Amino acid sequence: MSARTRHKKDPQPACDQGELTSGPARRRILSAGLAGGALLMAGATGCATGGAGGTSAKQLTGSPGAALSGKVVIWSWDVAAKAMQRLGKAFEQAHPGTTVDVVDIGYDNAYDKISVGFGAGSGLPDILTVEGHKLPTYIGNFPNGLVDLTSRAAGLKSQYAEASWRTVTDAKGKVFALPWDSGPCALFYRRDLFQQAGIDPAGLATWDDYLTAGTALKAATGRKLLILDAKQDSFFAMLLQQQGQRWFTDGKVAVATPAAERALTLLKQLVDRDLVDFENGWSGLVSGTHDGKAATTPTAAWWDGTLTSDMADLGGKVGVVPLPAFTPGGPRTSNSGGSTLCVTAQSRNPETAWAFLSFLLADKANQASMMQHEGLFPAYLPALDDPYFQQPAPYYGGQPAMQLFAGLTRAIPTVELTADDSKAGDIVTTAVNQVLHNGADPGTVLRSAARQIATATGRQTVG
The missing domain is CATH 3.40.190.10 (Periplasmic binding protein-like II)
Incomplete structure (x- = not known):
């Protein structure tokens, strides 16, 4: 159920709340x-x-x-x-x-x-x-x-x-x-586009490898690397949980941590290198993926239902590998949903x-x-x-x-969840959009977001 049936939402928490797809x-x-x-x-x-x-x-x-x-x-x-x-x-x-x-x-x-x-x-x-x-x-x-x-x-x-x-x-x-x-999250990828670019998906061990591959893939195929929601990003939360963190740690606001800055910096690098195709909501993600606007989709196991049902014509062209890690040997999965x-x-x-x-x-x-x-x-x-x-x-x-997802399930990093997650999530979404669409500095917006969350929740900040 969270296998969610799916809604016109994005791959993670902050999603479009439009009409349900059929x-x-x-x-x-x-x-x-x-x-x-x-x-x-x-x-x-x-x-x-x-x-x-x-x-x-x-x-x-x-x-x-x-x-x-x-x-x-x-x-x-x-x-x-x-x-x-x-x-x-x-x-x-x-x-x-x-x-x-x-x-x-x-x-x-x-x-x-x-x-x-x-x-x-x-x-x-x-x-x-x-x-x-x-x-x-x-x-x-x-x-x-x-x-x-x-x-x-x-x-x-x-x-x-x-x-x-x-x-x-x-x-x-x-x-x-x-x-x-x-x-459990992994990286869905287009086999045909990776083959056309001569890229081995098994070599995507880290997010740095992913960035390098994205540049080469775009040069060879003209395709972007991934699709992000233009208004309600969910990728940042996934990247943060991959590092064992969400909005709070030990009850304190933790959105201005090194882990958060690494995650948001990665997003900025993807945008700066023109590797992101921005689409609106769930329908944009589905249509953009079907049309081959991007070669990968880092998301959860439930994406399988959408692929096999709404994009049956891509059968044989899709593969899955674990998420790239932030550091060699680091966690290679997260959770979405x-x-x-x-x-x-x-x-x-x-x-x-x-x-x-x-x-x-x-x-x-x-x-x-x-x-x-x-x-x-x-x-x-x-x-x-x-x-x-x-x-x-x-x-x-x-x-x-x-089988890949079954193995990854046991390795999903655990994160702290609180009664204030919804308040924090709204503030974080605004901060992420400032980086994605206005080119703001990740560290600066995260520190500002942390202060706003602390004020809204009455909690202290980490550090």
């Missing part, structure tokens, strides 16, 4: 994740209890082995909703007397509805779909709005990649959701809700099934051992592309 391209809607957060914050201000009341979050109190019954209502959208509708029938058969009602609320207004429900303390269903990078904001602003699942879920921690698990826990390690899908399922404190049937969560997300066969049918790349590690991930893929010239 067909498999929409898989990204869950997977890619929007970083803006304005809608979420609009409903989150002024209320810290989420209507749950009390001094601590509601917990599961029933017997784990007790018979299940009753109805659970779930809010989701697109392919994520379809996956739960499909597997909900199997859950009902396994547990007679239960009913799973999946309501597709659409993506465009989903977080408006969710935030209003938390703020009002009423109107929410039993289970919510929430993208991983957004969940910490809800946990922070509505600490009693979700059921504390720690007593049942804590033992599952080792079954998920650390980066995914971090999104569902609070600062004290309490568990408020289960990870659903994840967005990913989603979770959580039980609201307003649930009338939390035990059955939890049972459905664990049935769906802590089951190897079910997670692998959702990858095969809905393109939701599993966050549940045992599912990655399914034979499906080892299969050669004709679309990628026989390369077992999903």
Whole structure:
């Protein structure tokens, strides 16, 4: 689900919020994740209890082995909703007397509805779909709005990649959701254009290699190296997480760090060398990629759904390699997207809700099934051992592309997520645009952004 079905969004958090595209391209809607957060914050201000009341979050109190019954209502959208509708029938058969009602609320207004429900303390269903990078904001602003699942879920921690698990826990390690899908990142590339330029993609060990190759490729083919969104960049956040960081470190603002400056400097170098094709939103990325305006797409596994569905004519012309590293031997993946399922404190049937969560997300066969049918790349590690991930893929010239992503999932760097991520993300987007479109100095704009975030959040800055 974050396998998102996809929306007309960009490959990462900050994405275009236009109309939903149709067909498999929409898989990204869950997977890619929007970083803006304005809608979420609009409903989150002024209320810290989420209507749950009390001094601590509601917990599961029933017997784990007790018979299940009753109805659970779930809010989701697109392919994520379809996956739960499909597997909900199997859950009902396994547990007679239960009913799973999946309501597709659409993506465009989903977080408006969710935030209003938390703020009002009423109107929410039993289970919510929430993208991983957004969940910490809800946990922070509505600490009693979700059921504390720690007593049942804590033992599952080792079954998920650390980066995914971090999104569902609070600062004290309490568990408020289960990870659903994840967005391990790699570099998709056009085999035909690299061959035309005489470039071996296996040689792209570092981002310096990538820059050098981009210059040679453009000279030989006339094509740019990658597409960036003209308004809502998401590549910077991906590059930052590759270095094990996001907007905050140890609770302090960390957007003016050496890692952040390296990432934004790389973006500026790409622009200065005329290796970037700027397009508007998700539709621009899809059409630009299809038309061959750029030879690579550094993004997450869910891009596979868009490629194979909306760009079937490129079959055999696409390959995948790990992301280049910032330093030789450094991390060669990141994360873009990913989603979770959580039980609201307003649930009338939390035990059955939890049972459905664990049935769906802590089951190897079910997670692998959702990858095969809905393109939701599993966050549940045992599912990655399914034979499906080892299969050669004709679309990628026989390369077992999903096997590469399965291996990268365990290596995704973990980053700190906070209730202030949405505020920080908006400020960072403005800073990045100043560099991309006005030629501003990366270090200068990042220091300014750090000061703005500190003022907006009341946090100190690193250093």
